[in-house]
Amino acid sequence: MKIGYGFDIHAFGDVKPLIIGGVQIPHHQGLIAHSNGDVLVHSLIDALLGAMAMGDIGTFFPSSNEIYKNIDSRVLLKNVWKMIHEKNYFISNIDITVIVETPKLSSHIFNMRSNIALDLNTKVDKISIKATTSKMIGSIGRREGIACHSIVMLLEF
Numbered sequence: 001m002k003i004g005y006g007f008d009i010h011a012f013g014d015v016k017p018l019i020i021g022g023v024q025i026p027h028h029q030g031l032i033a034h035s036n037g038d039v040l041v042h043s044l045i046d047a048l049l050g051a052m053a054m055g056d057i058g059t060f061f062p063s064s065n066e067i068y069k070n071i072d073s074r075v076l077l078k079n080v081w082k083m084i085h086e087k088n089y090f091i092s093n094i095d096i097t098v099i100v101e102t103p104k105l106s107s108h109i110f111n112m113r114s115n116i117a118l119d120l121n122t123k124v125d126k127i128s129i130k131a132t133t134s135k136m137i138g139s140i141g142r143r144e145g146i147a148c149h150s151i152v153m154l155l156e157f
Helices: 039-051 073-085 106-119
Strands: 002-014 018-020 023-025 089-099 127-132 145-156
Touching (some): 039 089, 073 106, 106 127
Antiparallel strands (some): 018 023
16 A cells, blocks of 8 residues: 655636646636646646655656646646556545635536546546635635645555
8 A cells, every 4th residue: 555645736827727637617817837737636646656656746747848838737647647557556545635715616526536537547436526715814815826635545456
C-alpha cells in the first residue's frame, strides 16, 4: 500500500476557460497557469507521484518547457498514471477537496469524478471529490483563486 498527498493553488486572472477536473466551468475568469490550469488534476498528479516517491508535477512537466504550454492537464495525468500502472499499482481510492468561494461546483462533481475514473481506468466509486469554501477568509475567500488537496491510496497487484 502506498499513500500520496498533493496540493495545488492557482490565481484567477486568465482569459482561458476555467477547467476543474476536466470539466469546463462557466466563470468570467480562468486560472493563471502554464498548462490549462486544472488545479484538481495538478493536485492529483502530485498525490500520485508522491505515493510513488517520484517527485512532483514539475519534475516531469516543467513550466519552462513550451511543449506543455496550455496543455490539457488530463493528458499529463494519463502519462503519470501509465508510469505508475506499469509498476503494477492500481487505485484503491482517491479523496479530493477543492477550496473555492465561487463558482459553485456541486453540479459538476459527478462529471469530474467520471473524468478522473476514465483517465485512471478505475471505477467512479473509488473517486471522492468535494468542494468547500474558505468562509471568506484569505486569498481564496477574497475570490482570488482556487486551491485543491488530494490524497490517494495505491495498492500493488
